Amino acid sequence: MLNVYFKGLTKQWKSIFVPALIIGLYVIMIAAIWPALKDQAEAFQFILDNPIYQSILGNLAGAMFTSWEGAFYLYIFVWLEMVIVFITVFKPTRLVTNEIDKKTLDVALSYPIPRWRYLLEKYSVYLTYNLFYPVFIMLSGYIGTLALRPFDAEASMNYTLLFYASISVWLYFFALGSISILISTIFLDSRKALAVAGMLIIGMYLLVRIGSAAESLNFLQYISIFHYFSPGNIMANGGFIVGEFFIVFGVGIVCLVAALWIFQKRELTY
Amino acid sequence: MRFINTYKILQMKRMSSDVILKVENLTKIYGREIDIRFAKIGKEVLAVKDVSFSVNKGEIFGFLGPNGAGKTTTMRAILNYLRIQKGKISVFGLDHNKDSIEIRKRLGYIPGELGLYEDFTGEELIKYVDKFRPINQKFLKELKTVFRVNLSQKIRSLSHGNKQQVGLLIALAPKPEFLILDEPSLGLDPLMTANFHKILRKLREEGITIFLSSHNLSEVQSICDRVGIIKEGEIILIEEIENLKMKFLQNVRIKLPTPQAIDEEEIVKLDSVISCERVNETTLVLKVKENISEFLNWIKDISITRITIEDASLEEIFLHYYE
Numbered sequence: 001m002l003n004v005y006f007k008g009l010t011k012q013w014k015s016i017f018v019p020a021l022i023i024g025l026y027v028i029m030i031a032a033i034w035p036a037l038k039d040q041a042e043a044f045q046f047i048l049d050n051p052i053y054q055s056i057l058g059n060l061a062g063a064m065f066t067s068w069e070g071a072f073y074l075y076i077f078v079w080l081e082m083v084i085v086f087i088t089v090f091k092p093t094r095l096v097t098n099e100i101d102k103k104t105l106d107v108a109l110s111y112p113i114p115r116w117r118y119l120l121e122k123y124s125v126y127l128t129y130n131l132f133y134p135v136f137i138m139l140s141g142y143i144g145t146l147a148l149r150p151f152d153a154e155a156s157m158n159y160t161l162l163f164y165a166s167i168s169v170w171l172y173f174f175a176l177g178s179i180s181i182l183i184s185t186i187f188l189d190s191r192k193a194l195a196v197a198g199m200l201i202i203g204m205y206l207l208v209r210i211g212s213a214a215e216s217l218n219f220l221q222y223i224s225i226f227h228y229f230s231p232g233n234i235m236a237n238g239g240f241i242v243g244e245f246f247i248v249f250g251v252g253i254v255c256l257v258a259a260l261w262i263f264q265k266r267e268l269t270y
Numbered sequence: 271m272r273f274i275n276t277y278k279i280l281q282m283k284r285m286s287s288d289v290i291l292k293v294e295n296l297t298k299i300y301g302r303e304i305d306i307r308f309a310k311i312g313k314e315v316l317a318v319k320d321v322s323f324s325v326n327k328g329e330i331f332g333f334l335g336p337n338g339a340g341k342t343t344t345m346r347a348i349l350n351y352l353r354i355q356k357g358k359i360s361v362f363g364l365d366h367n368k369d370s371i372e373i374r375k376r377l378g379y380i381p382g383e384l385g386l387y388e389d390f391t392g393e394e395l396i397k398y399v400d401k402f403r404p405i406n407q408k409f410l411k412e413l414k415t416v417f418r419v420n421l422s423q424k425i426r427s428l429s430h431g432n433k434q435q436v437g438l439l440i441a442l443a444p445k446p447e448f449l450i451l452d453e454p455s456l457g458l459d460p461l462m463t464a465n466f467h468k469i470l471r472k473l474r475e476e477g478i479t480i481f482l483s484s485h486n487l488s489e490v491q492s493i494c495d496r497v498g499i500i501k502e503g504e505i506i507l508i509e510e511i512e513n514l515k516m517k518f519l520q521n522v523r524i525k526l527p528t529p530q531a532i533d534e535e536e537i538v539k540l541d542s543v544i545s546c547e548r549v550n551e552t553t554l555v556l557k558v559k560e561n562i563s564e565f566l567n568w569i570k571d572i573s574i575t576r577i578t579i580e581d582a583s584l585e586e587i588f589l590h591y592y593e
Contacts, residue, residue: 003401011389103385107437110349110379111402112371267353268346269300 004108004118008125015091019083020132023076024140030075031144034068035151041066048074055213059232068148068155072141073165077231080133080169085205087130088176089198095122095181096263097190100270109268116260123181123256130173134166164240165231171245175225175252176201182259188270225251289363290448290479291325291348296357298343317343318503321357325481330474332494332511333483334588340503341483342382345452348481349379361448375403378441382452382483384434392421392428392436396443403444410443416465431457438466442473449473451482455489467493491584499591506591511584519544519582519590522556522565525575532572540565544590557582557590 037044045065047053054061060077064070096119099105109115141162148155179200184193204224211221221227229244300315318340325331335341346352348359350370359366361373386395396405414421417435425433434457441449455463463486470480470493484490490497491511499507507514526532529551537546537556542564544557552575558565562579569577582590 003398007398011387099385102388103381103383104387105385106346106349106351106381106383107379107385109351110374110377111399112374113402114371268351 002121004113004121005124008122009128012125012129015129017129017132019087020129020136023080023083023133024136026079027072027076027137027140027144028147030072031148034071034148034155037071038068038152041071051213055209057232058208058212058226059230059236061212062232062236068145068152069157072144072157073231073235076137076141077165077169080137080231081172081205081226084169084172084176085201088173088180089194089201091126092123092177092180093184093193093197094190095119095126096184097188097193100188101190105268114264116264119181119185119260119263120256123177126177127170127174130170130177133173134163134170137166137169138162161234161238164234168229168231168234168248171229171248171252172225175248175255176204178252178255178259182255182262185259185263185266188266188268288327289324290327290361291331291481292358292360293324293344293348294322294358296321296344296347296359297355298340298347298352299355316503318347318500321500321503321505323498323505323508325479327479328474328477329495330470330480330482330493332490332497333481333500334487334490334497334584335483335500336485339500341500342452343503344500345450345481345483348450349374349377376447378403378444378446378449380437380441380449380451380454382456384437386425386433386437388424388426390425391423392419392425392439395425395436395440396421399440399444403446405443406445409445410439413439413443413469416469417462431459431462434458435462442469445473445476445478447478449478449480449482451480453484454482455484455486463489487583487585487588497584499588501591514584514587519587520558520562521580521582521586522558522562523576523578523580524554524556524569525577526552526554527573527575528552537568540568557586559590 048057048061048065057063057074057078058081060074063073065074096105099108109118138159141157142159145155145157180193180197183197183200184190187193187196204226207220207224208226208230211217211219211224211227225248227233228247229241233241233244297319298317300317302312303314304311321340321344323331333341333344343352347354348361348366350366350373362376364373366373387398390398396410399405417439419428419432419435419439421436421439425436428436434454438454441451455466458466467489470482474480474495482490482494494511496508496510497514498505532554534546534548534554537543537554542558542561544559546554546556548554556565558579
């Protein structure tokens with residue numbers, strides 16, 4: 001039972017656990033420089049109000065750099081979106097294609113396990129390790145805020161919102177990862193899959209930026225997953241956005257089911 | 271009457287249970303050609319066409335053919351990795367597509383291009399396989415003495431030959447009822463190959479069925495019971511190794527007492543003679559197929575010092591079919 005899953009858990013811990021840990025440490029570093037940075041925060045905010053920066057920040061444009069919470073969101077989630085893009089393009093796409101490149105798939109699938117389950121167990125390893133991101137964001141947010149109190153009495157954090165924002169990070173890993181894995185099962189070729197997944201995911205990331213740059217291009221945001229249930233939206237809304245959650249989750253589920261079905265049914269020519 | 275019918279059914283069931291693998295009219299085309307109004311897009315490549323054969327319980331069936339003949343395609347179709355256009359494949363009497371999980375519980379496989387998880391050690395790999403197909407611990411011990419590869423080393427640090435040994439070890443150790451081996455001795459040194467053949471013979475004695483493809487004709491000759499030759503996607507011959515050697519091709523060496531004017535072209539005109547070569551003035555070497563009596567009848571009037579008739583090697587037979 002779950003042999004592929006546990007094999008992956010024991011063998012791949014470094015590849016995903018380490019980036020999550022780095023993000024955790026990054027927050028601690030920001031907390032350490034925040035007391036010094038706070039005095040110049042208004043000047044930074046003035047720069048960030050520039051329309052170009054506002055479009056770069058996308059949905060996080062509403063976060064105010066003048067507060068610890070706003071700075072935390074800007075520092076963490078802006079970078080994290082890029083990390084999500086990078087990981088979701090490379091990691092899930094290579095779950096299958098890497099086995100094809102290394103010629104291990106034929107032997108792996110000769111064992112009595114349905115192909116869909118084999119893929120699902122492998123994907124579950126990726127999803128499990130990505131749970132470390134929300135966990136480390138929450139932990140580091142809490143520790144960072146606590147550590148700041150002696151230096152900045154106003155430093156506070158809405159942990160409920162931070163929890164929702166952390167969920168959104170994992171949800172992006174899931175939805176975008178499912179898109180990537182769907183593409184990889186369609187092509188069964190690492191280069192093609194990486195190219196298509198890269199174009200699609202980076203394209204969606206850019207659409208939100210382009211869409212928020214000008215009002216006339218606003219509609220472009222709606223065809224990007226990054227527009228829905230983003231940490232910026234959660235912060236602006238001040239709560240859980242049920243409808244957006246189900247849009248992102250739905251895309252993830254549909255793509256994952258399609259990927260499992262295709263992998264089960266298609267022939268393995270490579 | 272009723273008794274006879276029951277007997278027949280029982281006999282048929284027994285016969286069918288003795289056949290482990292049955293491939294009927296297997297046809298596989300790669301790619302797709304789409305006919306649009308003015309042109310055709312894509313390309314179809316016929317990999318195998320109407321391939322039919324069966325492998326019986328407890329036999330080693332050799333599958334011979336050059337690169338691209340369709341050996342691996344056939345094997346991958348049996349494993350349900352490929353969608354076939356036509357034909358039927360049954361393993362243990364089960365449908366290769368519908369019952370593939372049940373089939374895989376009882377099957378071991380080594381692909382032609384073997385890849386193993388590089389970050390595993392041999393021992394870890396054995397433990398991993400054990401969870402899918404329980405390893406026969408007694409047999410594993412025996413295999414460890416034969417395949418003298420360091421199982422505590424990471425796969426990535428092993429040589430190609432040692433990786434192949436680990437691959438064979440994990441395929442054989444569960445002692446599955448049916449083994450599909452695509453070029454299994456690739457990369458093994460001669461000593462290891464000989465040991466591996468011993469193991470295969472032992473497995474055959476225990477009733478395990480083996481379907482193997484190989485480029486190594488002496489390997490096929492020494493361990494296989496039957497052989498199927500595939501050429502350009504079509505089976506051109508299925509025969510027992512012993513019959514193949516006796517029935518199909520013989521090397522005849524004739525020593526003449528004095529240089530005689532034997533017309534070599536005349537000999538080659540005989541239906542049974544494929545070729546005739548004069549090695550020196552008094553020695554002729556001929557390749558004779560099937561009906562050797564025709565040739566012996568012709569030669570009886572010629573004075574000869576000595577005649578030796580040898581079975582041709584599988585290699586010669588193979589080349590005969592391919593030339």
